[in-house]
Amino acid sequence: MGRADGLKDASCQFTLDGKPFRILGGSIHYFRVPREYWHDRVLKMKACGINTLTTYVPWNLHEPERGTWNFEGQLDLRAYVNLAAEVGLWVILRPGPYICAEWDLGGLPSWLLCDKNMQLRTSYPGFMEAVNQYFDKLMTVIKPLLYKEGGPVIALQIENEYGSYAKDKDYMKLIKQCFLSRGLDELLMTSDNWEGLRCGGTDGVLRAVNLQRLSFGAIQHLADMQPQKPVMVMEYWSGWFDVWGEHHHVFHYEDMLNVVSEILERGISINFYMFHGGTSFGFMNGAMDLGTYKPQVTSYDYDAPLSEAGDCTEKYHALRNLFSQYHSEPLPDVPVSQQRSEYSPVIVEEHLSLWDILHLTESCRSELPLNMENLPVNNNNGQSYGYTLYETSVTCGGTIHGQNIRDRALVFVNRQFAGTLDPRNHEVVLSDGQGERRLSLLVENCGRVNYGKALDEQRKGIVGDIFLNQIPLRGFTIFSLEMKLDFLNRLLISDRWKHGYSCTFMPGFFRASLYVDGPPRDTFIKLPGWAKGTVFVNSHNLGRHWSIGPQHCLYCPGPWLNKGENQIIVFEEQKTDGRIVFAKDPEYGKTIDVYKLPFCSLL
Structure with a gap:
């Protein structure tokens, strides 16, 4: 049976089912976490004192070719949202169509670019036609999950940080209508950094702000824009992402805690971006270009409260202690983290030149x-x-x-x-x-x-x-x-593999076997004698490796390994010493404190 009175913003405080409600949220992207670990991650979120899960929805994964849809397996959005409900979390969905997320093209499918006249994130008919088809399909997946239908979804975010783009004055109205015309009418929100607040919203939709430090008067600016409305930090940046060739960003928990404590003392709702970053597996990382092109690394650890491999960090325990003061009941016990293994190094057994495939x-x-x-x-x-x-x-x-x-x-x-x-x-x-x-x-x-x-x-x-x-x-x-699964399957059965390895056959594919004796466990793969390429384990694309760092490891989830024999293939562009190394702990390179950087240097 449906429910009538969902999340409301009619006063300075949210209400849910007619009762005062403060959003203590955290972002975990189902597409960045192996499905086998969804339950572990959301349980740890609940145990930290979070009451609301937020996630983007990546259009480019769900519609990889025009009219071809995938909401199964790793992309089973409905199963993910229902799992959150089972552990007692509310859900805010952020379906875009554009999501940013340090994700290739901000989650927009690349086939849009087949149109030489394409104008992304505008009212251009070719773009809006594709957007409407996306929402037609998405509605069938998420409508049963809405609060009014008995589900856990209490709010939906329209687009993302449009104020930083603001190319078309009609666009946000059209995207809002995409939601409303399909009955996706739980509380609607937008989110922008402080500079984009004024031109990123649309009438009748609650604005929220994205920030990491309490400067520029962003929260007061938001409150002044929306008198008698609740104030929400939709993205409180718990860390920051990394780009190749620069340092790994960290944000010390003491600095974070000072800001979060003040936000909570003011009665403001908050969502941690990220609560658990996970991994941009495969070729899905995005890039920055504000004058200089900078591709992002495979890891999306983000220095978040839950690490890339799901460990509870100092930041996690500090937040749990803080959040416990805002709950009348004791928080659940924290689940034990997954064990990891440092498998013995393996040697490349066969190689295959790019020119031979x-x-x-x-x-x-x-x-x-x-x-x-x-x-x-x-x-x-x-x-x-x-x-x-x-x-x-x-x-x-x-x-x-x-x-x-x-x-x-x-x-x-x-x-x-x-x-x-x-x-x-x-x-x-x-x-x-x-x-x-x-x-x-x-x-x-x-x-x-x-x-x-x-x-x-x-x-x-x-x-x-x-x-x-x-x-x-x-x-x-x-x-x-493109190195998709069908190509890897053909590669594996090729009769052109040659014994051993040789740097004279670059670029090339290099195959090794890892034997796992006992239950498979998480590990990190390191390639200290290699230069640049991509790693596949049992046909799972773990992502890119590059010797320039800062990232010097690739997260390999235990569920993607088999008990017994495992196939590792490295596509390498330039050099190898033929050895693949495993470690229990990651190596993210030299660090830089994000809180000591000027805000503009991050963007």
Whole structure:
């Protein structure tokens, strides 16, 4: 039977079912946590004193190709929300369509970019048509979960931080209507950082603020904008994310606790972003570009109260002690954390050159270089993630100009390495040679920008002409290397694997076996003698590794291992010592205290 009186914002304090209610929330993304660990993570959340789970909904995972939907297994949103209800948590859903989340393209599906005129996050008809189809499908999943239907969902967030983008004055009204016209009419919210508060909202929708420190008068600014409305910090940033080549961000619990204590003393509702960050498995990390492109690391540990592997940190215990003062009953016991194993190192047994597996990929011929999203693959939805190989012929040496490379390319002549093109290096010099030679460019999508105006320029691969001595190259064969499950299955049964390992076969795939004696446990994989690539364990893509750090490990969940034999495949671009190492504890590199940085340097 349905319920009539859900979460209301009719006064300075929220009410739920007609009674005063303060949101003590925490964010855990189901798509960043192995399904087998959902229960453990939400139990730990409940035991900390949290009463409300918040999660984004990643459109790009749920609709990987236009009209093809996935709400099963790891993406079973309904099961996740119902699990939260079973342990006694309310739920706030943040279904976008844009979510940011340090997630590729802010959660928008890359096939939107097949349209050369696409205008993301606007009222552009091509975008809104896709958004409406998304909400048509999403409604069937989440409507039974709403409070009025007897479910745990007490509020929904419209879009995300639109005030930082604010490109189209009609857009937020249209997105609001997407919710209301489909009966998704629990309490609606928006969330923005303090600068975006004024232009990020829409009429009749409660505004909330995102922050980490009590400066700029953000909370008072919000209260003044919405008199006689409850004040909520929708994202209290418990830490910060990392980018490749810089330090690991930490936020000491004493500094955090001082701010949180003051927020609670003021009677304000709060949601911790993140309460448990988890992992951006596969190729799903986003990137920053506020003048300089910076891809984010695989780990989404975020220095959150629950670590990447689900450990209760000092921050967790400090918050639990604080939250216990706001509960009339004792908090539940904290579940015991999962055990981890430091397995013995394993040695690469076989290798397979990239050049020997091109027949396993989808390919096409094109006179002009095509960007990744416009390749005629995946039922004409284009390529979303991974690598794309472009090959053509050249008859002279000279300088390759790669300003149109997105994001990073290894350059080969007759399949011998010649140099790297990336956002900081736009030229590679080719030596002179006799006759016609094969030029190959292995281009990696390092992660699409998830925040800011650069969101509009996120096509990947080669996005215009590539020049040799100022002359545009033509006549390409293009190979799509998305490295999805079907490709890995074909790779495993290939008859071209060679014994041992050799750095002369780079780039390549390197296979090793891990034997687990007893119940599989979580571990961290380290590759100290390797350079850059991707790690697959039993066909699960654990994510990217890169020797520049700060991250020097990859989280490998125990449920993804088998008792007995396990297949580990590393795609490596440049070098290896043939050894794969395991550790109980992560290594996130040198740290920097986020609280001591100026706010603008984070954004």
